[in-house]
Amino acid sequence: MITANTRLLGVFGNPVSQSLSPLIHNAAIARAGFDAVYLAFKTESANQATESIRAMGMAGANITIPFKVSIINSMDKLHVTARQIGAVNTIVNNKGILTGYNTDASGAIMALKQRTKIKGKHAVVLGAGGAARAVTYGLIQEGAMVTVANRTVSRAKALARHFSCDFVPLARAGSLAADILINTTSVGMGTNKAPIKLRHRYDVVFDIVYKPKTTELLRQAARKGAATIPGLDMLVYQAAESFRLWFGKEPDVRLMKAVAARHSQ
Ligand SMILES: NC(=O)c1ccc[n+]([C@@H]2O[C@H](COP(=O)([O-])OP(=O)(O)OC[C@H]3O[C@@H](n4cnc5c(N)ncnc54)[C@H](OP(=O)(O)O)[C@@H]3O)[C@@H](O)[C@H]2O)c1
Numbered sequence: 001m002i003t004a005n006t007r008l009l010g011v012f013g014n015p016v017s018q019s020l021s022p023l024i025h026n027a028a029i030a031r032a033g034f035d036a037v038y039l040a041f042k043t044e045s046a047n048q049a050t051e052s053i054r055a056m057g058m059a060g061a062n063i064t065i066p067f068k069v070s071i072i073n074s075m076d077k078l079h080v081t082a083r084q085i086g087a088v089n090t091i092v093n094n095k096g097i098l099t100g101y102n103t104d105a106s107g108a109i110m111a112l113k114q115r116t117k118i119k120g121k122h123a124v125v126l127g128a129g130g131a132a133r134a135v136t137y138g139l140i141q142e143g144a145m146v147t148v149a150n151r152t153v154s155r156a157k158a159l160a161r162h163f164s165c166d167f168v169p170l171a172r173a174g175s176l177a178a179d180i181l182i183n184t185t186s187v188g189m190g191t192n193k194a195p196i197k198l199r200h201r202y203d204v205v206f207d208i209v210y211k212p213k214t215t216e217l218l219r220q221a222a223r224k225g226a227a228t229i230p231g232l233d234m235l236v237y238q239a240a241e242s243f244r245l246w247f248g249k250e251p252d253v254r255l256m257k258a259v260a261a262r263h264s265q
Pocket of ligand 1: 131184209235
């Protein structure tokens with residue numbers, strides 16, 4: 001039921017109509033019995049998003065492509081993880097003070113930890129965008145060695161310098177000997193393309209692309225006998241962490257997973 005006291009939350013991005021976040025969060029909000037609603041807002045700039053959050057007195061928000069980096073400049077406070085990653089995907093509005101958090105890193109690590117130990121493992125991260133920064137940060141915090149591989153080598157080099165790790169061109173990644181491979185490029189989103197051809201048999205392959213649920217990269221990995229992790233797991237775990245930040249309560253993660261899976265094909 002929407003009331004005069006209903007708390008407003010939402011996701012800001014462009015495009016944003018494909019987002020599964022409203023479905024996931026509204027299901028969890030209803031299950032918890034909170035008087036709150038979560039909507040999607042197409043926005044033209046990071047500033048427009050923060051002005052809207054303030055003007056509408058929103059309790060909080062998620063930020064998605066392409067504003068996760070530029071929104072940093074409009075935050076009143078930054079959580080240390082968001083500062084070190086250089087990107088914000090979650091905002092908490094506490095009486096007009098906007099604090100920026102990054103739950104992508106913990107979401108990715110939570111998804112990986114369901115399947116593998118991370119400490120001491122060698123991980124190859126495909127991509128050097130915002131998601132790659134969050135995943136690389138999380139892996140290093142957990143004690144993994146990371147090699148970053150990207151199409152634009154200068155971006156791989158910059159990311160590797162920031163996190164003091166190795167880098168290679170994307171084309172070399174498929175045959176690099178390592179334990180874990182994680183795709184953070186957008187290749188595969190809504191298509192049946194894979195960012196690389198897998199030659200090495202990785203123990204675990206994680207594709208953070210969540211539409212389709214089973215990507216071409218995960219199909220290749222399964223044929224080679226690797227354990228596979230779909231992007232939906234990260235999507236749900238990062239959403240669950242945002243929910244905890246806004247409501248201070250544990251969401252029904254199983255329900256969030258079921259809703260995401262139902263709408264991801
Ligand atoms: N599952 C989740 O919870 C979750 C969370 C966050 C993001 N994501 C998904 O992760 C993907 C990346 O997000 P992002 O924020 O990091 O985006 P981004 O900052 O725009 O970075 C995109 C990355 O993809 C690479 N790329 C794009 N097209 C390519 C192509 N044709 N061939 C090779 N590489 C290509 C880019 O390489 P160049 O540097 O060479 O351009 C770059 O490394 C998106 O699909 C997003 O939806 C999922």
